[in-house]
Amino acid sequence: MLEKKVTDYEKAVLIGVISKDQDETKVTEYLDELEFLTYTAGGEVSCRFTQRMEVPNPKTLIGSGKMEEIEKYVKANDIGSVIFDDELSPAQQRNIEKQLRCKIIDRTSLILDIFAQRAQTSYARTQVELAQYQYLLPRLTGLWTHLERQKGGIGMRGPGETEIETDRRIVRDRISLLKKKLTKIDRQMETQRGNRGALVRVALVGYTNVGKSTLMNVISKSDVFAENKLFATLDTTVRKVVIGNLPFLLSDTVGFIRKLPTQLVESFKSTLDEVREADLLLHVVDISHPNFEEHIASVNKILDEIKSADKKTIMVFNKIDQYEAEVIEEDDLVTEPTKAHFTIEDWKNTWMEKIGDRALFISALNKENLDEFRKRVYDEVRDIHVTRFPYNNFLYPEHLDQY
DSSP states (O other): OOOOOOOOOEEEEEEEEEOSSSOHHHHHHHHHHHHHHHHHHTEEEEEEEEEEOSSOBTTTBSOHHHHHHHHHHHHHHTOOEEEESSOOOHHHHHHHHHHHOSEEEEHHHHHHHHHHHHOOSHHHHHHHHHHHHHHHGGGOOTTOOSSOSOOOSTTOSOTTOOHHHHHHHHHHHHHHHHHHHHHHHHHHHHHHHHTTTTOOEEEEEEBTTSSHHHHHHHHHTOOOOOOSSTTOOOSOEEEEEEETTEEEEEEEOOOBOTTOOHHHHHHTHHHHHHHHTOSEEEEEEETTSTTHHHHHHHHHHHHHHTTOTTSOEEEEEEOGGGOOOOOOOTTOOSOOOOGGGOOHHHHHTTTHHHHGGGEEEOBTTTTBTHHHHHHHHHHHHHHHHHHHOGGGGGGSOSOOSOO
């Protein structure tokens, strides 16, 4: 007798808003990414809904007619979650929950959920828990029954304190405790970074799922977890790498994403310190992604926020083995060539030409052009090391035969 195959994926629908700030094409791109996030979190997208609005509805974000349409679909198809691409206010979330009577999640909440699933170490779990509580605090209602109702100790039960006030106090106390815990761990990590000696520090940065961990494994010959899902890596991994006769430290950091929750940027401050303290950044880009230029802009925005935008950087365009340019037929006289029709050689003649030798094109998975990558990294690390220790130049021959 054959066993029935059971899937654990929860059915979900996605909601996007077309506005003056994001046109239909942009919303489609965001919803594609939101679908990948949903899949990463353990969901299966059944349907997408979009609505064009000049001004978002302050009560439910979208209009009443669209809400009724979604409500009918949710009831008819046993939908477990409705996921909005835009962040919902606490009031909007409550109003939508009342009408749809299912889980209402926004992009921020979804990313926090994925981080909670992916956090492996005690430090990462503490960071994620802090971000979750900071997100939860303004969204508390009287319906939160999973929180403690009583707190021991004389004088801790306020007269006439309502359940919601108790919940808020519990959450604030937890946030305070987690911040103290993180401060203590931050000091420990700062000491660890100080104990690494004078080795040059190189950090891999980039959008999520661009192949940073795969590249880390290839270069450092380590076994960092890598998977074709968003945010496969949360914990910063640092490895000592030797190219030629030159040792340096290589760190793999958490991937960035558009609309990264501010709570996560703040709680992952210490993780991002690896980027702040790096001597050289390797900005890894998935060139096979149709929106890789936007990914670069998103990463640069976050680097600017953490005051690391002016660091020496090498652009590493990864996944060249997966890159495919759209082809225009010879007899097609109507179609206008766009960036989608560019070959990699065409791209090299665009703004990338200004980067010069600071742009590398590789495939970490298939190990294409890695010799060129190693030589470029070696040259940069050597220059930094020689500047720092001018009397050690004899260690580095002018030409290395092997990397």
